[in-house]
Amino acid sequence: MAKVCSTLVEALADIDDGMTIMIGGFGGSGAPIELIHALIDHGAKDLTVINNNAGNGHVGIAAMIEHGMVRKMICSFPRSADPRAFTQLYLAGGIELELVPQGTLAERIRAGGAGIPAFYTPTGFGTQLAQGKPVAEFDSKSYVQERWLKADIALIKAEQADRAGNLTYRMAARNFNPLMAMAAQTTIVQATEIVEKGGIDPERVITPGIFVDRLVQIADPVQEEALNREDARYERAAQ
Amino acid sequence: MAKVCSTLVEALADIDDGMTIMIGGFGGSGAPIELIHALIDHGAKDLTVINNNAGNGHVGIAAMIEHGMVRKMICSFPRSADPRAFTQLYLAGGIELELVPQGTLAERIRAGGAGIPAFYTPTGFGTQLAQGKPVAEFDSKSYVQERWLKADIALIKAEQADRAGNLTYRMAARNFNPLMAMAAQTTIVQATEIVEKGGIDPERVITPGIFVDRLVQIADPVQEEALNREDARYERAAQ
Amino acid sequence: MTSQLDSIKLSNAQIAWRAAQDIEDGAYVNLGIGFPELIARFQSDDKDVTYHTENGVLGFGEAPEEGEEDWDLINAGKKAVTLREGASFFHHADSFAMVRGGHLDLAVLGAYQVAENGDLANWSTGKGGVPAVGGAMDLVHGAKRMAVVTDHVTKKGDPKLVETCTMPLTGLACVTRIYTSLAVVDVVDARFVLREKLDTIPFDDLQALTGAKLHIDGSIAALQVPTL
């Protein structure tokens, strides 16, 4: 049953060093910037972060990297308008990268949430990204075996939440969010609005409450893109 | 691009003997009764039918079986309040049965739609229903390999459709319908209402139009349950 | 002993009542078709429990009044239900993602046989006829607790808790707790551990009605006999 937290600090309290954290979003859309910045304040380190990208500018995941919190990125596209935070650390050997084709990344996360330990996909067969992975032939076509991805924590950005934890998303901000919400031990959601249980039409629910552990309302969430346009730089708050 | 058909006959015209047909619904909810009965009139035979059940009473899939159209059922639960149509033919050796656990059935159909030729599931491991299937161990747990399911035709019951083929469903009538819509070569939909392109909020679309080939409006669809309560029996219309 | 048993054993409703006591506040629960569905009747109002049904509803409630049924709103047993506040609809693959993915706190099923290692046989008598499995083989995998409600013995008086299932298996090593008409038994490290038994049946008699050794780990509580 989802628990409504009154602060970001409360929502993130038990995150530990060394955890694997899925962070929703594709570029800036659907990125839970307030949760990410609160996690920077929290200070967990040695994290494995799963996201489509690897940060842009000096906010969000890029700021996590700049604060030395990320040991490893699992992503499909560690490039962006301003990828310096990741690029510099990667080229200096300071951060590990597991590069996963985007559709395979999405499917591995779904598999983690759905209890499917492995599946076969045509994607990547015969390429560097399939090296070392089992392959198999079905109906005379070759496929690569891919494993599920799970996480300790998922940080999710939703539009509306009700107190049962049911979620909706805003336009293309949906992207990886509903998948990651299924695949983590603890799913922590920032929602623009938290309404009473039953305040969302059951037909409109995208993420059913069973996948959600904690909710915190961020009524006017900032867009990563907006921060980057003003050259924002997130610095850890003094403790 | 979805095509709006003015009659059920037009929607089903090119269905051939020997095809594999997915039929949406779980029991009566979401069962496209008008499409099924029009298919009985059409007269295709030697069909493989994929549905969760195997008919109830003397309407819908049960009536297809009684009309000798079905060579094989792929389903999870060939029992119902009145399963005689299937039971009698099955015990007489007149129809083949592939029994699939319900969650595996759903996942195999999704896999067919998603281009995943095979996946591993814990379901059925060590049971009769996994006999002859490859098994594998992941993280010290045993799993069964299951293959995708695809079909030539899917018959779908939707609530609203727009002219782009986008669909919504009514309550628990959703069930297998969105999965089957993805997994067939040709997806044929009966919708209670067909609205103009753009008439469905993009956030509310459950089946995007890319999965839909033909639409036919059935403004006041009958419920299988209602037919069975009046002991209805569907007989092929005289040609 | 069977007729004597009949006088002391719990009714299905009483077994369901006992199972309901263990459901935690906030739990997501799937109750199998038939006997397990009775459990919902004994859910206390001070616990917020959300019921899942395989056909794509989370948060359904009681049956509607006769004549008020909406046949697009049914449960896995094809019975009409109603919605509670906070309900949601989803398709079958998402529904079984909840099951297989370990998101349910509890699933409760009936049983033909349960083995001491937790194997469950509940889908087929193996005697021919039309086989049907539904969602049982999925439900036994994934829920955090997988409980069984059952008579302690068959109608003929044969044990249903056994060393090894002789009937076709639904799942291997999956059952965590068994609520019977005489006892509450956990499966721990491939052994039956007796947690509760009726005061009216001596341990040795209970053991005699059980097809595998009943282990004791700490005290054995009295299985309550509620007045329903």
Added chain:
Amino acid sequence: MTSQLDSIKLSNAQIAWRAAQDIEDGAYVNLGIGFPELIARFQSDDKDVTYHTENGVLGFGEAPEEGEEDWDLINAGKKAVTLREGASFFHHADSFAMVRGGHLDLAVLGAYQVAENGDLANWSTGKGGVPAVGGAMDLVHGAKRMAVVTDHVTKKGDPKLVETCTMPLTGLACVTRIYTSLAVVDVVDARFVLREKLDTIPFDDLQALTGAKLHIDGSIAALQVPTL
């Protein structure tokens, strides 16, 4: 020959225009980030084409006016877009189900190299730096037609249509048609078949700029040079 080539070869916009001519009415199309995106500009209004983007939108349209951007409504290139009538939103797994499951009619990508058997290299120069693949490896599998838009040769004048790719592969035997700055070439049975070429380049010169044999199957049409 390079400078001479520069004077006759199609611009990227002209290549995109040519690719646009082949898109069928009613098609579902994914255009890769960058050069392939240009194709949408040349889509004629009498064809109803639905564009897919990996991040979960079907039926998006042009960029909004400057200042009108909604950053929750972007495409795979992270650029703001708008919606057309009949659009829909879905999550990333459903989006790639559309791709991998063969539901798109056409995907168009750029290329470093295309081999005569249809192998494509377009994601990594293999020279180090930060590798990034995005959705390219998924997009090359599944679409009914998988086209490439590219210069016929590299900036140094080396062939991009080759016998065997020397750069890291994106996918094996996946490309069905190549629109270059000089020609339109199909991949048929692991061979390049020349369909169209600029009138201004002799066949032998085109063959010399191509790293594998150009086969001829029927007539070679004139590649049009549109005024854009």
